[in-house]
Amino acid sequence: MPGRTPESRPEATPAASQPQTKPAVKPSDVIVKEKVEVVQKEEKPVADKITIGELHLSGCTGCLVTLADNYEGLFKLLDDYADLVYALTLVDVRHVPEMDVCLVEGSCCLDDKLSVEELKEAREKSKVLVAYGACAAYGNITRFCRGGQWNQPGHEAFVPISEVVDVDLYIPSCPPCPQQVRNVAVMAYLLLKGNDEQKNLATAYLTPLMQLAQRGNEACGCDLMYDVINQGLCMGCGTCAGTCPVRAITMEYGKPNVNRDLCIKCGACYSQCPRSWFNFDVMNNYEGIMDAIKGAME
């Protein structure tokens, strides 16, 4: 049996027999070449793409699936704006390559040497390191780990990635939302490849998500109490309750009430709350920005 496979499927071998970094990039190289021709025919300026990778640590792959949940939007992103240079199952590259944006999924297990090494390597090799999803940003469900689980009972210590490396930007929630990672990808493209006006827009857009990364790596529904209600800022809109992926929040007489036993510490409620941050410079422009993103995806 083992001997038969390579004979019947000879095409499957090149990836293994060639140097490891190149071949996987090839399919997308082809796409780029085709795209360039099309773009030139339309006489639009040919812009370079940025490179994006996904480093998978202690996460459930829900974040990666979320990226794919953009469906045709993902193809559009990969056609026009970004080359995916590293990602579990989607790209056949074994070692962390150089990249513009690295999305890190999962928390970091301190007991797993490889995770720590790869995370540090990703930091070294990427311009923008993103905590993609709640486990990377806040630990999320892995905060509750105390070891003893199969098949790695010795893996016990899990931390948000910012305990190990500096993180530039947070995309909270469990799972994160396809539209949020899409928006970040488009904005990262504008930031790195756009004209001055586009750079300014992208900077303004990305700033609060970068500030979230500075704010810290502990999240809980309690943040609504500590940083919104206790601060005299809550106005009862209900966004937090509508956001929570595990329905841990109910609205009681116009204010959120958090069932703290249900909370998985994903950080979605607080970051989605319009009173955690609200940047008028971006929001007042919502129509133009949404049209621009929609246009970019068509």
Add this chain to the structure above:
Amino acid sequence: MDVLGNYKSVISARSTDKDITKKSQDGGIITTLFAYALEEGIIDGAIVAGPSEEPWKPEPVVVTTKAELLAAAGTRYTISPNLNLIKEATRSYGLDRVGIVGTPCQMQAVRKAQLYPIGMRDVDDKIALALGIFCMENLSYQALEAIVEDHCNQKMESVKKMDIGKGKFTVYTERGAVSQMPLKLIHKYVQPGCNVCLDYVANLADISSGSVGSPDGWSTVFVRSMKGNAVWEGAMAADLFETKAMDQVKPGLDLVTKLATEKITKNQKNVDARKTFGLKADGTAKGLRNPYETP
């Protein structure tokens, strides 16, 4: 930024549908627009402040019929957390085109959910019509009870209508009694979050409306976005509103501008005062959190 936000046109209007104006707070703008949008398939349903078991306590609901819209018409001067249902409307209710009504802060929440859909999966392109209502301040349910029962001396369940206007909070009962209290006295009951609110006329809505600026029974309407404009023009073509130019009505747009400026100036001062709220050991100021600067 202008205190009235971006808008394409501002008009004084009143619904031509008597079933609606019988129940609506002012010109019936919100209920009429949603009824029209439902009929035309512009929305599949709308999130409004529906009735609940307690008198005058709103409960956010997803409605799909005009009858349900009518049951939710009129203003409840207490919090209705309408955003609670925004993801649910697209999930459990399966709506592809959602309408939502809300105060200016709720319109801000809608736009944040669309531009930064952090925990709002598949919501951003499903908001088909966001209607804003003007708002000076809001009250907890217990505060509203205190105002109606202690200050105005009426039972919550006997009240037919509540209204704010001409410097007074007015309560009309089923049996025809009218009780009033000066708005000034309400201030201590206002929920704290309203004291940092920098929007009066729902600048981020597709269309926003309130009574201020127009005669009794009429509404002032700002048509703001492209979407809002299309819906408004459709409703006008269907003769759903009688209208008057804003400069033909009293008290007119000047009053709207005046109140918006007063609210925003006062609340901007409150926001600024938070920066120097406390005291550090070295004698310098210690600040509270500012949501308009950082998370």
